[in-house]
Amino acid sequence: xxxxxxxxxxxxxxxxxxxxxxxxxxxxxxxxxxxxxxxxxxxxxxxxxxxxxxxxxxxxxxxxxxxxxxxxxxxxxxxxxxxxxxxxxxxxxxxxxxxxxxxxxxxxxxxxxxxxxxxxxxxxxxxxxxxxxxxxxxxxxxxxxxxxxxxxxxxxxxxxxxxxxxxxxxxxxxxxxxxxxxxxxxxxxxxxxxxxxxxxxxxxxxxxxxxxxxxxxxxxxxxxxxxxxxxxxxxxxxxxxxxxxxxxxxxxxxxxxxxxxxxxxxxxxxxxxxxxxxxxxxxxxxxxxxxxxxxxxxxxxxxxxx
Amino acid sequence: xxxxxxxxxxxxxxxxxxxxxxxxxxxxxxxxxxxxxxxxxxxxxxxxxxxxxxxxxxxxxxxxxxxxxxxxxxxxxxxxxxxxxxxxxxxxxxxxxxxxxxxxxxxxxxxxxxxxxxxxxxxxxxxxxxxxxxxxxxxxxxxxxxxxxxxxxxxxxxxxxxxxxxxxxxxxxxxxxxxxxxxxxxxxxxxxxxxxxxxxxxxxxxxxxxxxxxxxxxxxxxxxxxxxxxxxxxxxxxxxxxxxxxxxxxxxxxxxxxxxxxxxxxxxxxxxxxxxxxxxxxxxxxxxxxxxxxxxxxxxxxxxxxxxxxxxxxxxxxxxxxxxxxxxxxxxxxxxxxxxxxxxxxx
Numbered sequence: 001x002x003x004x005x006x007x008x009x010x011x012x013x014x015x016x017x018x019x020x021x022x023x024x025x026x027x028x029x030x031x032x033x034x035x036x037x038x039x040x041x042x043x044x045x046x047x048x049x050x051x052x053x054x055x056x057x058x059x060x061x062x063x064x065x066x067x068x069x070x071x072x073x074x075x076x077x078x079x080x081x082x083x084x085x086x087x088x089x090x091x092x093x094x095x096x097x098x099x100x101x102x103x104x105x106x107x108x109x110x111x112x113x114x115x116x117x118x119x120x121x122x123x124x125x126x127x128x129x130x131x132x133x134x135x136x137x138x139x140x141x142x143x144x145x146x147x148x149x150x151x152x153x154x155x156x157x158x159x160x161x162x163x164x165x166x167x168x169x170x171x172x173x174x175x176x177x178x179x180x181x182x183x184x185x186x187x188x189x190x191x192x193x194x195x196x197x198x199x200x201x202x203x204x205x206x207x208x209x210x211x212x213x214x215x216x217x218x219x220x221x222x223x224x225x226x227x228x229x230x231x232x233x234x235x236x237x238x239x240x241x242x243x244x245x246x247x248x249x250x251x252x253x254x255x256x257x258x259x260x261x262x263x264x265x266x267x268x269x270x271x272x273x274x275x276x277x278x279x280x281x282x283x284x285x286x287x288x289x290x291x292x293x294x295x296x297x298x299x300x301x302x303x304x305x306x
Numbered sequence: 307x308x309x310x311x312x313x314x315x316x317x318x319x320x321x322x323x324x325x326x327x328x329x330x331x332x333x334x335x336x337x338x339x340x341x342x343x344x345x346x347x348x349x350x351x352x353x354x355x356x357x358x359x360x361x362x363x364x365x366x367x368x369x370x371x372x373x374x375x376x377x378x379x380x381x382x383x384x385x386x387x388x389x390x391x392x393x394x395x396x397x398x399x400x401x402x403x404x405x406x407x408x409x410x411x412x413x414x415x416x417x418x419x420x421x422x423x424x425x426x427x428x429x430x431x432x433x434x435x436x437x438x439x440x441x442x443x444x445x446x447x448x449x450x451x452x453x454x455x456x457x458x459x460x461x462x463x464x465x466x467x468x469x470x471x472x473x474x475x476x477x478x479x480x481x482x483x484x485x486x487x488x489x490x491x492x493x494x495x496x497x498x499x500x501x502x503x504x505x506x507x508x509x510x511x512x513x514x515x516x517x518x519x520x521x522x523x524x525x526x527x528x529x530x531x532x533x534x535x536x537x538x539x540x541x542x543x544x545x546x547x548x549x550x551x552x553x554x555x556x557x558x559x560x561x562x563x564x565x566x567x568x569x570x571x572x573x574x575x576x577x578x579x580x581x582x583x584x585x586x587x588x589x590x591x592x593x594x595x596x597x598x599x600x601x602x603x604x605x606x607x608x609x610x611x612x613x614x615x616x617x618x619x620x621x622x623x624x625x626x627x628x629x630x631x632x633x634x635x636x637x638x639x640x641x642x643x644x645x646x647x648x649x650x651x652x653x
Contacts (some may be wrong), residue, residue, distance in 0.1 A: 004362055077493050091447070093552075095548075101548050104435060104438065105438065
């Protein structure tokens with residue numbers, strides 16, 4: 001607690017004069033006005049003299065804005081008690097359309113935790129508008145803060161379905177619920193298609209011969225993902241095509257249990273199954289694939305599957 | 307123009323924390339020291355610079371006069387500004403008054419007792435700026451952003467200024483001894499990181515000006531060379547930050563030209579923020595060969611209200627010791643380098 005305070009109780013009374021007084025009166029009514037200088041520039045907010053040469057301004061007031069452009073800015077990660085907002089915000093010099101000079105005010109970019117870094121959208125050139133207080137009294141704080149112009153909305157998107165996998169996939173999921181991975185062997189090309197679709201997309205013939213493949217395989221190719229995904233253990237994570245032993249089609253899956261920058265083409269992996277009691281008719285019974293510890297396979301053996 | 311020289315300069319060991327001394331107590335040992343150095347007990351003119359709002363007490367600067375010894379009455383004046391402007395007033399007085407051959411100039415501040423950024427916020431336009439709670443650092447950060455956007459400099463360039471200043475400051479017994487800027491240093495007000503803001507300190511500085519025969523008399527006693535004021539000028543830009551291009555400093559440019567900033571070897575700049583060095587270097591047209599703030603500058607210790615006077619004092623001290631022949635001292639006041647004073651000194 002301070003042991004000494006310098007304060008004018010209730011605030012220090014100041015006459016505003018006709019120029020600033022006009023601005024504050026218009027502001028109370030929800031309008032922004034500037035004043036014309038003898039040189040024809042619009043000073044905003046208005047002052048009595050042209051800062052360029054000291055000449056008295058004209059009596060001509062013109063409405064400006066309300067939209068304005070951010071000329072420069074600073075970002076306050078830890079607001080002080082005297083600041084206009086109690087969460088991180090920007091200070092900005094804002095030049096309203098129709099004005100030749102800028103006003104300093106707070107720029108509200110939304111909710112941020114204290115200490116937040118400056119948001120990327122904070123840039124010179126940002127178009128902003130004043131947010132007025134409901135109860136105005138003729139004071140610069142009648143504007144709570146400026147806010148960016150609306151440039152984006154979120155539109156609701158939701159439809160409901162009850163999807164059926166089809167006969168062949170039904171059988172696949174039935175087996176997955178028991179911890180088995182099934183495929184069909186094509187009678188024409190002899191390739192094993194996992195999961196099976198009931199036909200060979202290459203030869204255009206129905207397939208029926210069921211083959212169980214292993215839950216071990218080889219990474220053919222992969223990508224490092226830096227955007228979070230609820231299925232992945234952490235960021236960055238690796239999504240990879242894995243050629244299961246005995247299959248001729250790769251499976252898109254996650255790879256974990258190894259730093260993202262150490263994943264390799266040709267790396268041997270094995271499925272990490274969820275606990276048995278959590279299994280259902282879904283491939284998410286396999287959380288992801290992890291390194292099996294076996295030596296990498298040569299590129300030639302996976303080349304065909306890329 | 308009458309030739310006036312800076313013949314003596316002393317300063318405190320500035321402290322980031324309250325050392326228990328009040329402002330008069332900070333000042334008294336310095337006044338005593340400089341009286342002993344110069345052999346002068348009463349000066350023809352005395353002028354001080356300070357800010358009563360740092361203490362929150364009207365006319366608090368008057369009590370500091372007790373350190374000078376003001377009886378029988380002395381010829382005295384005060385500016386509510388950095389001590390550099392007190393030096394300017396004394397210099398002007400010496401130009402026009404033949405009775406003033408020696409002048410005592412001091413600046414002092416004890417910012418550890420309050421929030422400097424908010425005190426300085428109160429000096430702003432009361433209609434459009436003060437009600438918003440705009441503070442000194444927030445406004446400076448606007449200028450930093452404007453400079454970075456215009457020049458293409460990066461935040462790392464600001465950190466480099468802070469790092470060099472801190473390294474130099476560690477060799478200055480009067481400065482705070484600060485570590486190199488941390489790689490993960492947080493923003494104070496972005497784009498300024500914590501090391502880009504001059505660290506407030508409690509401290510004071512005293513300078514003696516002399517003219518005519520007094521210069522030789524004093525210098526014979528001290529064994530130091532006089533630092534002649536070859537040019538001194540101060541200029542102001544418009545107050546409102548919204549009516550000028552913050553990325554440049556026209557007032558510093560004019561003051562530099564009027565004072566003769568060309569061909570200096572060293573410049574001590576009143577950089578309260580890292581980016582100000584870059585703006586001032588450009589405005590004063592200081593080439594790569596000009597050494598900036600070898601004392602560590604304000605980024606190594608900012609005894610508010612003495613910091614600008616210390617820049618001129620440090621520039622003079624290099625000449626006193628024969629380490630440079632032509633130096634520059636700069637001081638600033640107001641938001642975003644609004645007012646700039648440049649003094650050019652020569653051996």
